[in-house]
Amino acid sequence: MLIGELAERTGTSERLLRYYERVGLLRPQRRPNGYRTYDMAAEETVVRIRALLAAGLPTRVIRQVLPCTSANADVMPCPGVLGALREQLRALDRRSSQIATARQTLLRTIAATEEASVAGMAGESAARPGPR
Structure with missing residues (x-):
């Protein structure tokens, strides 16, 4: 099958299929005109590649x-x-540990910013004279 058919059967773009070939995950045959041809096992291989990518590999x-x-x-x-x-x-x-640390830093920054914002609003309303 040609690359377009493999892309359609697997729901994977032709660009990704060419990338998989470039990194050594797929090995299509080449016709004399340079077109890639894939055997029927390529479809299963692409499905396995996608599953392993989804697992974070x-x-x-x-x-x-x-x-x-x-x-x-x-x-x-x-x-x-x-x-x-x-x-x-x-x-x-x-990576999970780094993300957890970054998340905690962001939470502290948000809390400090909210506190400063509330304090600033309270200071502004105290400085304004009320209606008489």
């Missing part, structure tokens, strides 16, 4: 894990896969 890890996945993107035991998955989990944990 970067393409460099997917390239290592993809040969060890089943049709529903479950990862089977393969050399090096467990280490790659553990390292990705550590990276996600670090």
Whole structure:
């Protein structure tokens, strides 16, 4: 099948399919005219790639894990896969911690800004003379 048909069948843009090829996740054949042709297994491969991306794996890890996945993107035991998955989990944990810290900083900043705003409004109303 041509790239347009694969894109339609998988709901993935042709641009993404070319990217998957560029990073080594898909390996289409080439016709003499340069057109990419995909076998029927490519559709399942794209579905697995999308599932692994949705799980938060970067393409460099997917390239290592993809040969060890089943049709529903479950990862089977393969050399090096467990280490790659553990390292990705550590990276996600670090990012999660950084996001939590940034969130707390933002909450404190919002609270301080709200307090200053309320105090400023109270000071303005006290400085204005009331009706007589």
